[in-house]
Amino acid sequence: MTGTAFLNRKDLIGLLLLGLLIVVVLPLAFDIFRLNLIGKYLTYAFVALGLVLCWGDAGILSLGQGVFFGLGGYCMAMFLKLEASSPEATKIQSTPGIPDFMDWNQITALPLFWRPFHSLTFTLVAIIAVPVLVTFIIGLAMFKRRVGGVYFAIITQAIAAILTILIVGQQGFTGGINGITDLRTLKGWDIRTDHAKYVLYFINASLLLGSIVLCQYVRHTKLGRILVAMREREDRVRFSGYDVANFKIFVFCFAAALAAVGGAMFTLQVGFMSPSFVGIVPSVELVIYCAVGGRLSLLGAVYGTLLVNAAKTMFSEDFPQLWLFAMGALFIGVVLAFPDGLAGIYQSYVEPHVERLLALLPGRSGPGMAAAAPASRPE
Amino acid sequence: MASNTDFLLAVENLTVSFDGFKAVDDLSFYVDENEIRVIIGPNGAGKTTVLDLICGRTRATGGSIRFHNREITALKEHEIVRAGIGRKFQNPSIYEDLTVFENLEISYPRGRTVLGSLAFKRDAEVRDRVQQVAETIFLAPQLATRAEYLSHGQKQWLEIGMLLIQDPELLMLDEPVAGMSVAERKKTAELLHQIIRDRSVIVIEHDMKFVEDIAHKVTVLHQGKILSEGPMAQVKADPKVIEVYLGH
Numbered sequence: 001m002t003g004t005a006f007l008n009r010k011d012l013i014g015l016l017l018l019g020l021l022i023v024v025v026l027p028l029a030f031d032i033f034r035l036n037l038i039g040k041y042l043t044y045a046f047v048a049l050g051l052v053l054c055w056g057d058a059g060i061l062s063l064g065q066g067v068f069f070g071l072g073g074y075c076m077a078m079f080l081k082l083e084a085s086s087p088e089a090t091k092i093q094s095t096p097g098i099p100d101f102m103d104w105n106q107i108t109a110l111p112l113f114w115r116p117f118h119s120l121t122f123t124l125v126a127i128i129a130v131p132v133l134v135t136f137i138i139g140l141a142m143f144k145r146r147v148g149g150v151y152f153a154i155i156t157q158a159i160a161a162i163l164t165i166l167i168v169g170q171q172g173f174t175g176g177i178n179g180i181t182d183l184r185t186l187k188g189w190d191i192r193t194d195h196a197k198y199v200l201y202f203i204n205a206s207l208l209l210g211s212i213v214l215c216q217y218v219r220h221t222k223l224g225r226i227l228v229a230m231r232e233r234e235d236r237v238r239f240s241g242y243d244v245a246n247f248k249i250f251v252f253c254f255a256a257a258l259a260a261v262g263g264a265m266f267t268l269q270v271g272f273m274s275p276s277f278v279g280i281v282p283s284v285e286l287v288i289y290c291a292v293g294g295r296l297s298l299l300g301a302v303y304g305t306l307l308v309n310a311a312k313t314m315f316s317e318d319f320p321q322l323w324l325f326a327m328g329a330l331f332i333g334v335v336l337a338f339p340d341g342l343a344g345i346y347q348s349y350v351e352p353h354v355e356r357l358l359a360l361l362p363g364r365s366g367p368g369m370a371a372a373a374p375a376s377r378p379e
Numbered sequence: 380m381a382s383n384t385d386f387l388l389a390v391e392n393l394t395v396s397f398d399g400f401k402a403v404d405d406l407s408f409y410v411d412e413n414e415i416r417v418i419i420g421p422n423g424a425g426k427t428t429v430l431d432l433i434c435g436r437t438r439a440t441g442g443s444i445r446f447h448n449r450e451i452t453a454l455k456e457h458e459i460v461r462a463g464i465g466r467k468f469q470n471p472s473i474y475e476d477l478t479v480f481e482n483l484e485i486s487y488p489r490g491r492t493v494l495g496s497l498a499f500k501r502d503a504e505v506r507d508r509v510q511q512v513a514e515t516i517f518l519a520p521q522l523a524t525r526a527e528y529l530s531h532g533q534k535q536w537l538e539i540g541m542l543l544i545q546d547p548e549l550l551m552l553d554e555p556v557a558g559m560s561v562a563e564r565k566k567t568a569e570l571l572h573q574i575i576r577d578r579s580v581i582v583i584e585h586d587m588k589f590v591e592d593i594a595h596k597v598t599v600l601h602q603g604k605i606l607s608e609g610p611m612a613q614v615k616a617d618p619k620v621i622e623v624y625l626g627h
Binding site: 221233 | 461
């Protein structure tokens with residue numbers, strides 16, 4: 001119960017260590033090919049952060065976060081694709097100046113909804129606004145009617161399926177199953193060079209660290225505590241004078257906005273966006289990252305994302321068919337044995353030792369706000 | 380049809396049916412300002428349902444509930460709370476993962492919107508009020524304790540404290556001393572005596588000694604209808620009440 005600081009000493013050390021790892025250690029340890037891969041994993045971590053608030057804190061399990069990751073990614077991809085489709089670059093097409101896949105689908109003019117994506121400012125706003133608008137509508141429709149729990153999870157799955165089918169089916173407008181590919185430059189800056197990949201990696205890492213701080217801030221406000229209260233006793237919150245649905249809509253939108261930032265950074269770093277990052281399977285995978293890392297821990301969610309993806313890459317390079325089974329087993333194992341994920345393991349087995357070490361350091365300020373430890377004896 | 384009244388709460392012709400079963404049947408009663416009303420009756424008489432109807436948890440099939448002459452049957456739960464009606468549930472309903480301080484702070488009537496709660500500051504006013512309420516409910520030493528570590532009685536007190544900090548004009552308590560030890564029960568009675576001043580209270584309770592102790596007026600419910608109503612002495616002497624409730 002410290003005063004105004006929302007990052008206590010322990011949070012700061014944790015954040016610093018993570019920052020050190022992704023900003024210094026990983027870039028020094030890996031070549032740009034691997035680092036670019038890690039950058040891709042870190043874009044998933046944005047989604048995992050959102051899930052910590054939405055699922056971990058507020059208890060709202062969304063199995064459709066891929067939708068918002070995808071919407072953010074597609075917005076970015078549309079801008080990049082338009083820039084890559086200048087009349088000069090596409091002069092061999094029957095209609096120059098439109099994206100190649102449109103030309104292949106006998107579309108002769110840029111569709112209306114594509115046009116604003118000529119503007120980078122509009123695109124940057126849309127990356128956040130489009131998914132937030134979609135979540136707001138879904139949230140309004142679901143939470144005001146008190147749809148929750150498993151039913152909500154199933155509906156988010158359905159939305160993920162619907163969006164995938166829509167994207168695949170509307171090939172002329174969306175690039176279909178292949179997605180939007182062959183992205184080249186951002187305002188004339190070639191994003192395919194090694195140098196650009198380095199720059200994008202560091203932008204992504206900074207955004208991620210900033211997002212952790214933002215999430216930590218939200219969790220520290222009274223809103224953060226209301227989310228936890230809502231997870232436990234929704235009725236009590238309601239009968240304390242709160243409109244529970246509005247809080248659920250907020251956290252759902254917040255998680256979607258984070259996912260969308262991740263999606264946009266994904267498109268920039270990987271150079272394409274496709275429906276395979278939108279549908280049911282990727283959405284469930286995103287939940288697994290969060291669960292493995294610990295759904296109540298922001299840092300845990302980031303480490304969980306990194307570890308599962310590292311394992312996926314190593315494993316699937318050698319045994320591509322076995323990976324899905326391994327991940328399924330991992331998920332079941334974690335949920336059964338360690339419901340609080342890696343962060344839970346850390347808190348119960350490692351942290352006591354770290355605390356003891358820290359206590360030996362001089363200048364330690366007070367007993368800290370270790371929320372996990374009861375401040376007085378249980379009765 | 381509803382007439383204007385001076386009563387704080389006017390319940391008229393209230394009916395609710397669940398699949399044809401009338402849990403509350405054409406019920407009318409009035410609660411005055413600063414009145415302590417106790418509702419008693421055998422299990423299944425519809426006591427808790429009446430509270431559910433007043434606080435908006437269950438929607439009435441017919442009839443009206445007016446608070447300060449304002450119809451509240453169509454309001455949402457949080458709007459009814461904001462109008463000044465607080466409700467304690469039968470089983471202690473608190474946030475176990477939060478500390479006693481945080482439990483009380485969430486119930487403090489400020490910053491109840493999304494933006495309001497983001498901007499909410501834990502200032503001296505909040506701290507003082509939380510401290511004050513914690514002392515009233517005997518939990519001042521446990522402010523930093525996670526609520527799950529409280530005893531059953533302490534949890535009941537905490538929930539009463541959460542209502543108290545809302546400062547409702549009408550307080551509804553569903554079996555506030557159920558499941559308590561004798562010592563806790565005594566302390567709770569003391570606590571209730573203290574907090575029922577300056578507000579109206581509706582209490583559901585089975586403990587007759589407790590009822591006699593606090594009630595201004597008693598309403599006896601049976602099968603969703605009022606069997607008898609009046610001061611405790613009168614109700615106790617009513618042969619119908621003895622037959623269906625007290626006699627057993």
